[in-house]
Amino acid sequence: MTSSLQAALDPGSIAVIGASENPDKIGGRPLLYLSQFGFRGEVWPVNPRRDEVQGRRTVPRLSGLSRAPDLAIIAVPGEAAVAALDECAEIGVKVAIMMASGFGETADPAAKAAERAMVARARARGLRMIGPNSQGLANFGTGAVASFSSMFLEAPPQDGPVGIVSQSGAMSVVPYGLLRARGIGVRHTHATGNDADVTVCELAAAVAADPALKLLLLYLESIPDPHHLAEAAAIARDRGLPIVALKSGRTAAGQAAAQSHTGALANEDRLVDAFLERHGIWRARDTTDLVAAAELYLKGWRPEGRRMVAISNSGATCVMAADAASQAGLDLAPLEEGTQGRLRAILPSFAATRNPVDITAALMTNSALFSQILPVIAEDPSADAFLVGVPVAGRAYAVDDFGRDTAAFAQATGKPVVIVAPQAIVAAPFRSRGLPVFSGEGEAVRALYQFIAHHERIREAAGRPPHPAPPPPAKAPPRLLDEAESLDRLARAGLPVVRHRLCRTAEEAVAAADAIGGPVAVKGCSAEVAHKSELGLVHLGVRGAEAVRTAFAACRAALEEAGHAASGVIVAAMARGRREWVLGAHRDPFFGPVVVVGEGGKYVEAMPDVALLLPPFAEADVARALGRLRLAPLIDGVRGEAPLAIQPYLAAAVAVGRLMTSEPGIASLDVNPMLVGSEPGECLALDAVVFVEGSVP
Amino acid sequence: MTSSLQAALDPGSIAVIGASENPDKIGGRPLLYLSQFGFRGEVWPVNPRRDEVQGRRTVPRLSGLSRAPDLAIIAVPGEAAVAALDECAEIGVKVAIMMASGFGETADPAAKAAERAMVARARARGLRMIGPNSQGLANFGTGAVASFSSMFLEAPPQDGPVGIVSQSGAMSVVPYGLLRARGIGVRHTHATGNDADVTVCELAAAVAADPALKLLLLYLESIPDPHHLAEAAAIARDRGLPIVALKSGRTAAGQAAAQSHTGALANEDRLVDAFLERHGIWRARDTTDLVAAAELYLKGWRPEGRRMVAISNSGATCVMAADAASQAGLDLAPLEEGTQGRLRAILPSFAATRNPVDITAALMTNSALFSQILPVIAEDPSADAFLVGVPVAGRAYAVDDFGRDTAAFAQATGKPVVIVAPQAIVAAPFRSRGLPVFSGEGEAVRALYQFIAHHERIREAAGRPPHPAPPPPAKAPPRLLDEAESLDRLARAGLPVVRHRLCRTAEEAVAAADAIGGPVAVKGCSAEVAHKSELGLVHLGVRGAEAVRTAFAACRAALEEAGHAASGVIVAAMARGRREWVLGAHRDPFFGPVVVVGEGGKYVEAMPDVALLLPPFAEADVARALGRLRLAPLIDGVRGEAPLAIQPYLAAAVAVGRLMTSEPGIASLDVNPMLVGSEPGECLALDAVVFVEGSVP
Incomplete structure (x- = not known):
């Protein structure tokens, strides 16, 4: 793969399909640039209607070439572009840049299907495609400027230590222009368009391997393939190359606009933050931000602390x-x-x-x-x-x-x-x-x-283990485990779970209450009920055999009335910590397993104070994430309170991360509340909801 | 007052004390500028050692002038500057600009005292002083450029619709330079320095009256005199002149730096936000922000909505x-x-x-x-x-x-x-x-x-009533009212207060519990205890005569043991809303009465989710402030909850604002928790702490 992309970055020969005499046309601009910026490989304009364009001899068809070019620029529109791509595959071109628009970025299902089909045909024959809807690639180290951007006419290039890889054409050259205006040299300025085959992340991994770079800037409207970005980040970290990324489509309005721009799929924005942080990538807020610190990166400084x-x-x-x-x-x-x-x-x-x-x-x-x-x-x-x-x-x-x-x-x-x-x-x-x-x-x-x-x-x-790939799409909807099964599953994973017993009869419940001692919680248990309180299935502070029997009967009756199959009734110890936390996990279609830590209770969605972590991670990562939350001051204790004994919670979060990476059958889990108190023993999962993949027992 | 400052902005005559031949000296630069920028009034250089400076005849001493200048620039240092100021007062100068440094901005008590003394002497004789430590004033409408800034050499002035008033010299001209680089004309560029007499806010009020202005920019390191800024804002609003202010010293580090820059007193930053908002002033975050939207203000647009x-x-x-x-x-x-x-x-x-x-x-x-x-x-x-x-x-x-x-x-x-x-x-x-x-x-x-x-x-x-002035410094420390007195004071102010009775004997307590009905709260009551829980003075859910007697005895014993005088024991109805809110008020030494609304409970300081309001204000102002808090979603109800009945809370906040403006004897109050529930009747003050001025019974 990388060697194909190397051919895109440093081709020995380039064909321009739809070559134009007019350098202000999409098919003319790259020819102008290849001459102007000193490309030393071979250039073959393809045009059936002219013998010569911009002083170069043409061939009428791609198949008329004596051998296949490394790179083909497809500068014809619509169906002609699709035909040209097939022809590239036919003769053995390594990479084609498809500049035509009107495919996956439109709302037209037929156009989207055409895009998918042409990618499939190209891949089957070993041809990689950049685009469609791509403005092209520009490498000022080699002069391989296969781009129709107007920017290089306005801001003269100079080879230098910065690389830019962008889905958007404009955003491949706007940072270039801002940097050039500050006298900074830029080597790579690539725009990948719809990312139907080669994505911005995959190309970034190839660019990150360039030893001349000191700073790599990315513009993304979607991250459908985080593993490529993780690979780029790993290559860059090994080389000491910092990456700054501007991921737009942060908001619903932005995602809607991105959908009609490059057909981008929507990522959950907090996960983008978590993913970039995990891989050591800095996230820029906007264009100005993307280039704001560029000069600092180019000086060779290695900052050691925060004292200014x-x-x-x-x-x-x-x-x-x-x-x-x-x-x-x-x-x-x-x-x-x-x-x-x-x-x-x-x-x-x-x-x-x-x-x-x-x-x-x-x-x-x-x-x-x-x-x-x-x-x-x-x-x-x-x-x-x-x-x-x-x-x-x-x-x-x-x-x-x-x-x-x-x-x-x-x-x-x-x-x-x-x-x-x-x-x-x-x-x-x-x-x-x-x-x-x-x-x-x-x-x-x-x-x-x-x-x-x-x-x-x-x-x-540095040294973080790789994050597992997302799961294949589930075949069946996930299945709820009842509370007893859920708690057992978590206990087996190493989580501290409240002392409890699943009881089939009232007398079992009385015996359980007796064994647990003190007042107990009595809760109806069913694999058909995720939210128990609303159905009157939760009785707290139940004390004495008679009260236990009454609560047991009430739970059974409530489940029966609601028509839910009962697994039994749970009798559990009453427990209280100083605060209710949440510990959850799910699988994101792009980023795979995700663990949620932070404040629990009823308002986790309405007033979230949580952090997202991508497993595997260490206790120190959890502690760092909690340290940025609103509730962080409570951990050390405020107003004379003892500090919270947070370590068991950190360990539980790590255990959940391990569970999600090692047991693909677990679709999601939600421990809410998870108690945390002043003593390690007060950290307990009080309630849990686990969903498993439909096919897993 | 304003007419004196008018003399500073548009003087008929200017004396320069310490006039220098060298235009790169503090005493030479204003002479250069007065010539260069077309000042049409009279200019009198004062220099005992030369007959002529920069082509103008000098006088050896100020007292040698046939009549007093409107404005005197004091460009000599130290004690000579103090003597010159006294001389200005003696001969009847209207305004003096004191450029010398080394007074209130230093850590030296003697220098600070010297500043206070010279202001007192000047004021006694009707002389207004700008400075010390002032870079000077510049009015490009009249050419009265009484400033030693280097900026006007570098960025040529052009009269225009923007005014800048700043404590700092640099920050009077940095925005000027940024605006001039964008082709925008600037009329006023004034630096007031230590603000020992005339403050930036007072001068801003004078500048706001200039009918040619379309935008007024302020830089402040302290707001010791909010009433002057309120006056400037009122003048500006009447004329449709928007004000954008950069108030630095937002953080402890910034306040420490400001203290050694202009001797600035520290304001509480959230109150600065509340004050500026109340008066329709936009707060800029930094220098770039201060001038970022300038062009929009100058176009005459009147925006009507937020749809872009x-x-x-x-x-x-x-x-x-x-x-x-x-x-x-x-x-x-x-x-x-x-x-x-x-x-x-x-x-x-x-x-x-x-x-x-x-x-x-x-x-x-x-x-x-x-x-x-x-x-x-x-x-x-x-x-x-x-x-x-x-x-x-x-x-x-x-x-x-x-x-x-x-x-x-x-x-x-x-x-x-x-x-x-x-x-x-x-x-x-x-x-x-x-x-x-x-x-x-x-x-x-x-x-x-x-x-x-x-x-x-x-x-x-527009149309908001004026905010009352801050109180004079208290002569004695404020005195705590006990809970019963506190609740009574609030009930008289119109707040809904939990049903309660102060009881002297156990039998009174039993009778009170009986009258209130249901389980009750029993609380020890003392004007010497602000935090009851820590002393075991709070017994909740007490039910039955015997339990009430026990709780009563426990409260008396606990108070006795701690050595606190008991007012009695409060028996109150048990009440619960859906969430605990806070409603507080205090008097800020700069901004006067302040009302605090938002989330209550134990962690109001550790995890604040509150808004500050300056009374008088309306229920709509409270609602708007709550709408920006973290807990805002709860007001409309989430996860199937009924909306909160928030109106009684809004009314209570307005009542507290009224109380603080009408009863200067109340130093502070803190209602926490204030319950808010789904029904209007559930809004109740459960506990209150009121402090009164020591001299007020």
């Missing part, structure tokens, strides 16, 4: 940088007392030396202050990263020295530095020395946070 | 615009069926016509598609606002026509339009026609949302 020091000639920059750091999740640790003393000896008495360091407007009359303080700060071990803000300067300031000295400072410390300089004249001397410059404190701090937190995420992702 | 239609040649722009709209809070309603039919007749079959409208890459071969669809969409009544995205275009596209036709479209509809065009060549024809252009979908949608939501907020703020 801010330095500015403006107190307001200091305040706003401190606000932004706190809000993003960076710390502003004070500089060491010795450092502060040395700074006080340099700066005016009204300057601030703690952190942020405020040089004040005194910089206007003495530009040397800037150069004098940087070496002092460089020697302080308190910082992991720096923000240097010069929001206003000009004629009276030695701005070129500021750029020079900051570059030397960055070199000396080896730590990340971001610059805030909204004025072009101030930005220039920093930018010309390769430092990342931002026009506002917010942007600078958020980029720095992303860079640091992304590296943390990559380190966490 | 997106139009692009890129499906990805459509998807990302839809995502951004949903996430920001804008709706993407489908176009009418008739409109869609007309669009289908124009666009290719694979285009999307619902909303977003995706012209597709077909625009590359037929630029006329753009011009043809706009008039069709203009006639559809489904839209309140539009996003037009052209993320990629170039040589093959009629981009100038796109700009022309979109401008005509905006003219025809009179509705807000934002453009997404990351390429400079595409942005130009839109920008040259005055349309707001953004480089990403996210930025464009968020600016549009801000513009629409800000106008909603301004409309809501």
Whole structure:
């Protein structure tokens, strides 16, 4: 597979089917680019009506070629495109880029079927297809620019350390344009369109193998094949190549729009978050965000911590940088007392030396202050990263020295530095020395946070075992186990389960209550009832033989009245922890098994405070996920409460993850409430609903 | 007061104390600017050592002037500055701008005291002071540029419809620079520094009166005088002038930095939000945000609703615009069926016509598609606002026509339009026609949302009664009322309170329990105990005379053991609603009375889900605030629950607001829990803690 895609990225020969003399036509643009950007392989225009296009000899049909091209660009529309694809398969082309629209992205079932059929025919003969509805691929390392984008006319390319792989044509080149405007070189700019055969994720895996890359950007409207993305992430992690992905279709409105754009299938957005995090991929919110931190990635910095020091000639920059750091999740640790003393000896008495360091407007009359303080700060071990803000300067300031000295400072410390300089004249001397410059404190701090937190995420992702593939579509609807079976299944998986007994008779129930001791819960048990309370099947705090008998009878009667087959009546210990949690799992059609942890109770859907985890995962992963939830403060105890004994819950979550990966027959499970208290023994599953695949007993 | 500040904004004469020949010195820069930017009043440089500076005759001392200048710039440092201020007061200067640093913004108590003393002396003689630590004021309408900022050398000014008032010097000119780079004219650019006398809010009120303004931007590090800001907001609302404010010091780290920058006092950040919202002021998150929507405000558009239609040649722009709209809070309603039919007749079959409208890459071969669809969409009544995205275009596209036709479209509809065009060549024809252009979908949608939501907020703020001033600092610590007194005080204020009786003897308690009926709560009552549970003073579900006697005795014993004076024992009805809410109030030293509404229970501080309201307010304001909380879905009922009967709670919140404004003796109150159920009668205050001012009985 990868070798075919290698042929798409670095083809020895390219045929253009529907080659046009007009470089502003879809069939003419790639020919222009192949000439203009120095492609050194062979180029064969195919056109039955002309002998020559754009100075190159044509062939009338693909079959007229003496040998098959590595790559064919299909720039004809509709049925002619389908015929051309078949012809490519016939003669042994390795990869075809199908630029025609009007297939899977439309609402027309016939067009969708045509897309599926042509993919099947191509695959049967070993031909890989990119598209349809693809703007094409562009590799500025080889000059293989098989794309009709207008962008390369407007923003001249330059080979460089960034790769972009996108479903959308526009989003393959908009980040390119933004990066080029900042002087950053881009090697790969690929648009895969409808992803009917080769997907953006599969192509990303091929691109990630390029050793020249330092940053890989992705734009996706759907992730139907997470395993390809996981593979790309693994290749990238091995090479130290960070991936930043913009996955759109976050909202229902966006998913509806994506459906008519590239025929994208809808992913559950919280799972996209969980999946990307698991694999060390940073998720960008929008286009600006996608490229915001690019310069930081290209510097070779390896961030080690979250402590930022801010330095500015403006107190307001200091305040706003401190606000932004706190809000993003960076710390502003004070500089060491010795450092502060040395700074006080340099700066005016009204300057601030703690952190942020405020040089004040005194910089206007003495530009040397800037150069004098940087070496002092460089020697302080308190910082992991720096923000240097010069929001206003000009004629009276030695701005070129500021750029020079900051570059030397960055070199000396080896730590990340971001610059805030909204004025072009101030930005220039920093930018010309390769430092990342931002026009506002917010942007600078958020980029720095992303860079640091992304590296943390990559380190966490290293060595994680692979996530299992999603299940094949179920043949029959899943089947509910009754509560006793559900609890037993979970107990066997290692979960702490409330002490209980399934009773067939009232006397068994009385005996069970006696054995358990104290007041008990008496609950009607049926594999036909998932929600017991509504049917009056739950009796709590039942105490004494007579009360147990009454509750038993009430449960039987209620089940009978509702017409549900009874498995019996459960008698269980009454238990209470300090809070009700949930522990659930299901299988996502794209992402496979998913475990849900967080707050339980009745309002899990209405007011969710849960995290999603993709197994297998470790207790530390669960703890990290819980730490970001609203209820996180409760774990350590608030208002004089003892801390929660959370470890058994973490272990239970890991056990559920293991169960879901090892027993494909379990469709879903929902433990709600799962109690967590101050003592480890208080962690108990009180109720459970397990669904199994219909075919599994 | 305002007339003095008018003299600062539009002075007839200006003295520069410490006038310098060197225009790169603080005392030289204003002289340069007054010449360069056409100030037509009189300018008197004061310098005892030179006869002439920058071509102007000097006077050796201020007292050597034949008459007092309207405005004096004090550009000398330290004690000389203090002496100059006294001299200004002596001769009758109206306003002095004190540029010297080293006063209230330092940690030095003597410097802080010197600042207070000089303000007192100036005020006593009718002199208003701006600063110290002020960069100065700049009015490009009159040429009165009394500022030493370097920015005006770098970004040439142009009089225009924007005003900027800032504590920080940098933040008075950074937004100026960003706006000027976008071609927007700015009239006012003022920096008030330490705000020791004239504050940014007071100056903002004076600037808001300028009839030429269409947008007022504020940067604040502290709001010690909300009444001035309320006055500015009222003046602005009367004139239809929107205010956007960046209040920094949001976080503890930011507040610490602000303290050493301008000596700013810390405001509670959630109250800043509540105050700004109450007065129709939009709060910007950072510098970029402060100016992000400027172009929209200047167009004269009056947005009427939240329904956005997106139009692009890129499906990805459509998807990302839809995502951004949903996430920001804008709706993407489908176009009418008739409109869609007309669009289908124009666009290719694979285009999307619902909303977003995706012209597709077909625009590359037929630029006329753009011009043809706009008039069709203009006639559809489904839209309140539009996003037009052209993320990629170039040589093959009629981009100038796109700009022309979109401008005509905006003219025809009179509705807000934002453009997404990351390429400079595409942005130009839109920008040259005055349309707001953004480089990403996210930025464009968020600016549009801000513009629409800000106008909603301004409309809501119209006609709100004034918020009362904060109380004078209390002379004694507030005094706790016991629970019975607290509940009585609230009942008199109109709150629904649980049925209860304060009992002195066990027999009174038995009689009370009998009268109330059913199980009761028995609670020890003392004005020395705010948290009863911890002392074992709460007995719930007490049933029968014997149990009541036992509980009564236990409460008395527990109070005695803890050494607290007992008021008696409360016997109250047991009541339960569906959820525990909180209803609280306190007095903020800056913002006065504040009412807290939202989720109650034990974790109000640890996991807050509350909103703050500044009284007086209406039930609709409470409902709107609750609608943004996490628990909002519960109000309408979820999972088959009946909706909550929320009206009595809204009324209770309004009553608490009234109580706090009408009874200054109440320091704070906390009703937790306040029950809310499905029936109006279930809304009850179960427990209350009221603190009164020490001097009030």
